[in-house]
Amino acid sequence: MAQAAIELIGINKSFGAVRANRDINLEVARGTIHGIVGENGAGKSTLMSILYGFYQADSGEIRVGGKPVSIHTSNDAIALGIGMVHQHFMLVDNFTVLENVILGAENDALLKSSIAKARSELERLEREYGLEVDPDAVIEELPVGLQQRVEILKALYRGAEILILDEPTGVLTPAEADHLFRILKQLKDQGKTIVLITHKLREIMAITDTVSVMRQGTMVATRTTKETTVGELAELMVGRRVLLRVEKGQSEAGAIKLSVKNLTVKDSRGVTMVDNVSFDVRGGEIVGIAGVAGNGQSELLEAISGIRHAVSGEVTLDGKPIDLTGKADPGELRDRGLAHVPEDRHHVGLVLAFEENENSILGYHDDERYLKGPFLDIDAIMADAKDKIEKYDIRPGNPRLKTANFSGGNQQKIVLAREMEQDPGVLIVGQPTRGVDVGAIEFIHKRLIAMRDQGKAVLVVSVELDEIRSLSDRILVMFAGRVVGERGPEATEGELGLLMAGVEHQEAAE
C-alpha cells in the first residue's frame, strides 16, 4: 500500500479529569478511506480535533506525509491540506454559503475578489462532484443535508487532500447518505485521503478500506475492512458480544392507550405538514413511524406531545381527549402519563448548561420525590441521578458534570433515562438512537421492548429503517404528511422504501 498520509503516535489528551485519548497510535494510508468507530465518548471526535488543530494534544507526535509536523491551530492543519467536517457544524448561521466558504480563506483584505473567485470555484466543485448548493442561500434556511454540503465545500475550497468527516450521516436521509458516499469514493479515486467516523457499521463495511476501533480513549484494533465483520467490530467496540437485532417475543396488544384521529398540523409558515392522520397505539405494542425526514413526523410528535398547535383533529390519551388546538400543556400531559423523548435533544430535550442531575429531573422537578417542602431535595435528586447513570451506563458517571461536557450519545441517554424511568403509560420517542453507538442501541432497544412487555404503549419515529423494522410491531409509513401505508414487522426494506418514496401513494391517487 501507498505511504501513510497521516501518522499519529502516542497521542494523549485529557479534559480535566476525563482522559479522552490515551496513547493513541493511528496510521492512515494515502488514497484510502479509513473508518473510525467506537462507543459514545470513546474519544473519536477529540482525536480528530487534535489532528485538525482545534485541540492541542498533551503529548504525542503527528506526522503528515511522513514528516513530523506541529499543529497548533486549525490554520496549521489547513496549510497541511487537512480539512474537517465537524460533528456539530462550524458554520455561521446568518451568513450566506459563499461567506462561509471564504471565511478564513480570503484572497486579500477586500472581499470582492474572494467572492468572485469563490463563486467560480463553487461552480467547478458543483460540476465535478455534484455538490449543488445555492451560493447565496443563508445557512439557517438550508436543511441540514445541505449545510453539511457547505462544510464539505469549505474543506475542498481550501484544497484539502485529507478530509475528516465526523459522523456525517447522522443527520442525513438514506438518499443523501448515498450521495455523500458517491462523492467520497470520487474523492478517493482522485487520490485524496478520507477519515470517516460513524456509528453505522453498515456504512463502514460499504465504503471504507480499513477501520480502527476506539474504546474508552484507547485504540483497540485496526482491521482491513474486507477481512472483518460487523459482529467483530461491534464486539471490539463494546468489549462484549452485541446483539445487532434485539430479540423480542410476540406482542400482546391490549387496550387503546393513544388514539389519533384526523390530525392536521401546519408548520410556522402555514404549510400543512401533517395531513389528516389517524392511528391508534395499544398498550403492549410498539408502533413505528417510518419515513424520509421532513415528511411530517417531527410535527406529528410535537403536536401529540403538546409542543405544537394542531389545526384540527382529535387525540385521546387513555380515552380522555387532549386539548390540541389550545396547545396542550406538556406538563399536564406528563402528569397524565405521556412521556416524550424529543428528536432534537440539544434544543428541546436538555439545558446544556445545567448539570447532569438537573437535566435528569427536568420537567419532573415538581414531583414530590424531588421536593422537600418548597425546596428541591438535592440528596434525593443526586441519588436518583446516580441510579439512572448506573442503569443506563451514562459516561462519565458524574452527576455534577455540566451536560454540555457529555458526548452526544451520552446526552441522548440522559434524556431517555429521564423519560423512561418515570414509568409512563405512553412513551413517544423521536429518533431514539441518533448518534448513539451499537452497544447503546442494543441497550435502548432492549429497554423499549421491556416497556412494551410491561404493557406500555410505545410510539417510535425514526429515519433508520433498520431500527423501525427491528423494534416495531406495526409500521406506519409517512409520506408528505400522510400515512400512506401500514405494514407488519416482516415487511421488506424494499417494500417500505417504495412507500417512503411515495410511489404507492401516487398510484393510489391517480
Add this chain to the structure above:
Amino acid sequence: MDIFIAIVQILDSTIRLSVPLLLACLAGLYSERAGVFDIGLEGKMLVGAFAGASAAAVFHSALIGLGMAILMSIAFAMVHGFASITHRGNQIVSGVAINFIAAGSTIMLGQAWFQQGGRTPALQPGERFEAIIWPGADAVRDVPIIGPIYAELISGHSILVYIAFLMVPFTWWVLYRTRFGLRMRAVGENPAAVDTAGISVAWLRYRALICTGILTGIAGAYLSMVQNGGFVKDMTAGKGYIALAALIFAKWKPVNAMFACLLFGFLDAASIRLQGSPLPLIGKVPAQFMQALPYVLTVILLAGFIGKAIPPRAGGVPYVKER
C-alpha cells in the same frame, strides 16, 4: 419664517448632540459585532474626554489632545479585552469596573494635576477643534431655505462632527466589504467557526476592541474639546448607555445606528429647547420626562414596532473550547 429658523436651529443642535452618541454607538458596534459586550463605553469616553482636554491644555495642541484621548481610550479597551477575552471574565462586570475606574480616576488625577476641583484648565483657541466654515457659507446665509440649511446645518461644525458622520459609511464598508469585517461578524456569531477556519478568535476580538477604543476616544475628545472648552467631571452623563440603547435600537447596523442617534439627539435638542416653555395641548413637560424618553422609546419600539432585535449570537459569552 421664524418657525423655519427654529427648526433649523433644533436640527443643528440635534447634529451636535448626536455626534458623541453616534461615535460611541459605532464603537459599541465594533465590539458587540465581534461578540464582546461593552457596557464600558461610558467610561472609555470619559477617559478620552479627560486625556484629550488635559493633553491639549498642557501641550497647547488640539491634535495632541485627540491623540491622547484615543490612546487612553484604547488602553482601557485593552483592559476590557484582557479581562474578558484573555481571562474569559464576565464582560458586564469588566465593563462596569471600567466605568467606575474612569469616573474616579479622572476626578482624582484632574484634581492632582490642575487643582481646579476636577476640571481641566479652560482650553484656548488652538487647543480646541474649531468650527470649519464652508466656502460661501456666509454669502448664502440670507438666501431663503437653502441659505440657513447650508450655513447652519452643513457648514460650521468641527472636523470631529464630519468624522463622526463619515464613520457611518466607513463602518458599513468595513463590515460588509472587507475581510476584517467578515471575520468580525463571524466571530460575533460563532467563534468556533472562526477558530476552525484557522483564524485566531482572541486576536480578532482584540482588534475589534481597538476600533472601539479609537471611536470612544474621539467621542470623548468631542465632549471636552468641542462641545465644552475643557473637562468637567462626569461629563459623559450617561451618553454611553444611551449609545448602547441606540445600538440595540439599530439592530447592530451602522446606518440604522446613525438614524437612532439622530433621533435621540433630536429628543435631547427638543428637550433643551422646550425647557420651561409649555407645549400646546400638553402643557409643560418636565425635563426628566424628556431625558427618560430615549430609554422609554427604545423599550416601546423594541417591544412592538421595529421587530425583534437579535444580538450577535455569541455576544457576551467568552470563547471557551475546553471546559
